[in-house]
Amino acid sequence: MSEIPPIPPERRRGRAAATNRTNRFERFVTEAVDDGWEREEALPPLRTEVTEERPRSAVTRNSSPDVGFDRSVNPYRGCEHGCIYCFARPSHAYLGLSPGLDFETKLIARPDIPEVLARDLSRKGYRPAVLAIGTNTDPYQPVERDRGIMRRVLEVLREFRHPVSVVTKGALIERDVDILSEMAGMGLARVGISVTTLDPATARAMEPRVPGPARRLRAIRVLSEAGVPVRVMASPVVPALTDHELEAILAAGAGAGAVAASAIVLRLPREVAGLFRDWVEEAYPDRAARIMSRVRELHGGRDYDPAFGQRKTGQGEWARLLRMRFEVALRRTGLSEEMTPLRTDLFRVPPRAGDQLSLF
Template sequence: MNVELSLSLDRRKARGVTTNESGRFDLARREIWDGWDIPESRGAFRTQVRDEQARTLITYNTSPDLPFDRSINPYRGCEHGCAYCFARPSHAYLGLSPGLDFETQLVARSNAADVLRKELTSKRYKVAPIAIGTNTDAYQPAEKERGIARACLEVLAEFNHPVAIVTKGALIERDIDILALMAERGLARVGVSLTTLDPSLSRKLEPRAPSPVRRLQMIERLSSAGIPVRVMTSPVIPGLTDHELEALLAAGRSAGADAASWIMLRLPREISQLWQDWLAEHEPGRANKVMSRLREMHGGRDYDPRWGHRMRGEGPYARIIEQRFATTVKRLGFATNTPSLRTDLFALPKQAGDQLSFF
């Protein structure tokens, strides 16, 4: 892969980050120069989606920071292009850049539903809520044609399997028919990420994600259908979006969200430099303040990956955000303890030819 450090605005129009530097696992890292200084016209980065045949789908974790121990991701990479996305470094495992490759070179796991069915049918499988969209958004634009997330949701519904979805994608409204029925049985919950109410800032931060107003409409439509919705004010960006915390929570509550959560901006691995490049281009006047606040919460570093620390940080500023969140949640009447998703309804669907189906 070529190292592309300086890309024109035309080439990266409507994209989240400014560079496409090679990932840390790319051993063929190289720069190409032909000896000429003649400007070369190159096309814009176009979204490309290739298919992958997944061998396994459910990913397990033992992190004490997460409220779930398993998740599925129908896609690798995400066209929403959020500049701050903590999942960008995962693209390096594919030999691709966490930069623009992450939002333009996508992988669709086209057999995901079949693999999921096989894994749920295993005699060794023990049911617990599955999370969708925790790494990359299952309802990004590619889903409109591929329908992989919906196919997986149909499998989970057949098995009466509990599911929690995190998304920014308005395409989730297409699946309200399935989610509403699952929610009636206590099997489904959705989290909608709301970073800012400023449409101009949102367009720069999350160039191909729905606008803030559209996401609030998503919350309203999902909750009106009886689907419990959590408004996720994540990430909180110090010096950039932190002043909006109360307004974000109030907007989510007014739209129908019954619960709320927050996570501080995280800058693991390649994200730190990508983020600082974004600040230099889009918010140069706030760059020092943003990075100073983050380093203040992480012992002078851009990021501290320790469990129990990485999601929130520590110190006076982190405590202030936590107190503001808790006070506002209480004032607005958000639920502080939401009911657990049900696991007692899980059952293998009847198959054609099952003898017991006669009884």
């Protein structure tokens, strides 16, 4: 286990991280110690806290060759789903918070994002391209049920006729099937649903506050029947833990109506590596060494190799065999690796009150 003592299980029930590891920018490490004074009461369980942020811009740009988009929107920072492997955890460090339990419990909502997005899209010279949502933290995590920020974002995109690609594990996406269906009918929307495992116990351990696998498959069905193109995402593939389920996940996704599939191997950037090691040693002590050995085999002997072109696929014989299995599974299920491109030619800046209307 880590040199950092884990927080008692009773305080972190329903959470994946075992510690609140100090982020990489801090000079000092804080640690709770027994000062010799007896305490009569136990510390309370960790609760989810939500604060608000007023962003100056909504659209985040990236130039990574490993992703199929150059812009995204994040309605929230942090994610209560608490997936232990989440590659977005290190982003909490920029806020002076821990990528560990802080990431799961100290959330930042961005309620003005829809209005700021409308302003960004209205700027002179803006050129539309697919806007990705859910690529950092999940827009349909539990807090969205009360906040409704994601729905308002979709309303803005519908008004502008702007293409959007949504990735989520949250069944709450079914609430917005009316907007997504309308946009999909115009070739403006598609969805990716992440199904990491079909085993409820494994899912509960890795993703403690995510709807179970069966519930996510139901969301695929609901969206598909409403005419929304859905990709089933077997990501991340955790070697020696979930890799044997790859074919079954794709078959289940196809059976629920998905039209495409993808699979990305586990990657553990920055603080995620230590958090994941702590978790796997506690949750699966009998196979922890084997899992981490396979992870390092995939990434050139390290917990993570950030090199473009191989960080999402891994390297070596095991990665090659996984790719072959994926391709065979695609053929058997009839799923595609690619989805129909979304349209950008319908984009328009809607008229506002007081605007002069066009004569044509």
